[in-house]
Amino acid sequence: MNPTMAGKPRLYYFNGRGRMESIRWLLAAAGVEFEEVFLETRQQYEKLLNDGFLLFQQVPMVEIDGMRLVETRAILSYIAAKHNLYGRDIKERAIIDMYVEGTIDLMAIIRVHFKLSPKEKEENLKLIIERATKRYFPVYEKVLKDHGQHFLLGTQFTWADVQLIEAILMTEEKEPDILSEFPSLQAFKARICEIPTIKKFLQPGSQRKPPPDEKLLQTANRVFNRK
Amino acid sequence: MQFETEIVFQIITLYIKSGIETCLLSLVSHCEVIFFCQNRKGNMAEKPKLHYFYGRGRMETVRWLLSAVGVEFEEQFIQSKADLEKLKKDGLLLFQQVPMVEIDGMKLVQSRAILNYIAAKYNLYGKDIKQRALIDVYSEGAWDLGEMIMQLPWKYIDPEEREKETIVILEKATGRYFPVFEKVLKDHGQDFLVGNQLSRADIQLLETILATEELKEGVLSKFPLLKAFKTKISNISNIKKFLQPGSPRKPPLDEKMLAEAINIFY
Numbered sequence: 001m002n003p004t005m006a007g008k009p010r011l012y013y014f015n016g017r018g019r020m021e022s023i024r025w026l027l028a029a030a031g032v033e034f035e036e037v038f039l040e041t042r043q044q045y046e047k048l049l050n051d052g053f054l055l056f057q058q059v060p061m062v063e064i065d066g067m068r069l070v071e072t073r074a075i076l077s078y079i080a081a082k083h084n085l086y087g088r089d090i091k092e093r094a095i096i097d098m099y100v101e102g103t104i105d106l107m108a109i110i111r112v113h114f115k116l117s118p119k120e121k122e123e124n125l126k127l128i129i130e131r132a133t134k135r136y137f138p139v140y141e142k143v144l145k146d147h148g149q150h151f152l153l154g155t156q157f158t159w160a161d162v163q164l165i166e167a168i169l170m171t172e173e174k175e176p177d178i179l180s181e182f183p184s185l186q187a188f189k190a191r192i193c194e195i196p197t198i199k200k201f202l203q204p205g206s207q208r209k210p211p212p213d214e215k216l217l218q219t220a221n222r223v224f225n226r227k
Numbered sequence: 228m229q230f231e232t233e234i235v236f237q238i239i240t241l242y243i244k245s246g247i248e249t250c251l252l253s254l255v256s257h258c259e260v261i262f263f264c265q266n267r268k269g270n271m272a273e274k275p276k277l278h279y280f281y282g283r284g285r286m287e288t289v290r291w292l293l294s295a296v297g298v299e300f301e302e303q304f305i306q307s308k309a310d311l312e313k314l315k316k317d318g319l320l321l322f323q324q325v326p327m328v329e330i331d332g333m334k335l336v337q338s339r340a341i342l343n344y345i346a347a348k349y350n351l352y353g354k355d356i357k358q359r360a361l362i363d364v365y366s367e368g369a370w371d372l373g374e375m376i377m378q379l380p381w382k383y384i385d386p387e388e389r390e391k392e393t394i395v396i397l398e399k400a401t402g403r404y405f406p407v408f409e410k411v412l413k414d415h416g417q418d419f420l421v422g423n424q425l426s427r428a429d430i431q432l433l434e435t436i437l438a439t440e441e442l443k444e445g446v447l448s449k450f451p452l453l454k455a456f457k458t459k460i461s462n463i464s465n466i467k468k469f470l471q472p473g474s475p476r477k478p479p480l481d482e483k484m485l486a487e488a489i490n491i492f493y
Contacts, residue, residue, distance in 0.1 A: 056368050074363035081356045090347040097340035
């Protein structure tokens, strides 16, 4: 049975951010409506496995345009390319890829935070702040400052901008003053949040998920049979 | 004055910094201007230059792809912490990390950005976005398995822990990844994974198969199509050449190389 060709993309994941959140952001930014199937039980997961829906036995999985895509980057790249958010040529794509990968690396550190012990959380928070303020945000600040345009690639809104706004907001949840030394990023944040599709995504009632909590961890452990 | 190299890969409008030795102005689409800057050593048709330490790590797949399409490249090996610090200080590493590849006037970092660019440039990425998606899915799967293997010596220093983890990885190889690729080949009966032509997915799968076999010989025993695939892809002339001694292919990490790398990066 193949997923329907017409119809909205359908996302298979937990009812939480995790690795699917960037995909929700990108679809929302592109103004694409999507459906979600939330993993709650082990049986659900096993059924997906037995039905051959999860190529490498993992989620995220997205049914889109007759395909069942897995692997977060494959999914994101497809959506970006389909909706003209991936630049106009391979060099622009390379720049977008670099910027995107930087935000992915930063968000990966934040993503695991809620699973850590209190002592580990202390250390991880220091790492988040250090990486954000010394390695990643200075790069994006300089890019924006140097060309003085609205978006990372200049006048063109791309996938890189969506990743960056997600990363900024996620970091601010951990350290509200994180942008205090980055005026161009502050202006960027204000501008991007006003884009109608993104503004809508940031409002209550959207498909944006809240920060992860203990309940999400328990659900994931239950579904994956982890202790 | 320090030559700021970030601009070689940023799209900017008329922006000149002093200290550039020679500059080529090139008008590219939509009236945006990209500066290509030369140094005294070379011209635009230079070979790609790879910056990494002398080992596979996250640069090896780049070496595989370039070699598979017959593109010669240079390598500058980081041999000490000072070498790495110099690259950082000179502003050559966007996120202060390697791999970094100088190619077509850009200083690309982030493995996936580098691989995506090479694949697109040299026609290893299929013919449309759906084929690209499929190639990405398979390449990411191969990468996930390859990454586990690559990180073994780094993350599992204790031999007993490493032994345990090796078993876990081999189970994933034969239980999760190889069955997928075996089925793909079986279902369409073609020589290549996607679109009946060589793509990065085939090269990355071969690389990962060989790395897995280094952990345990005979790991393909239950996968006849993968065995045939391995032979076929290995016999493609550029790849055959890469698999021979004297090529840029790097050996697996031994204890000495690991100790040196730890000194450089930690």
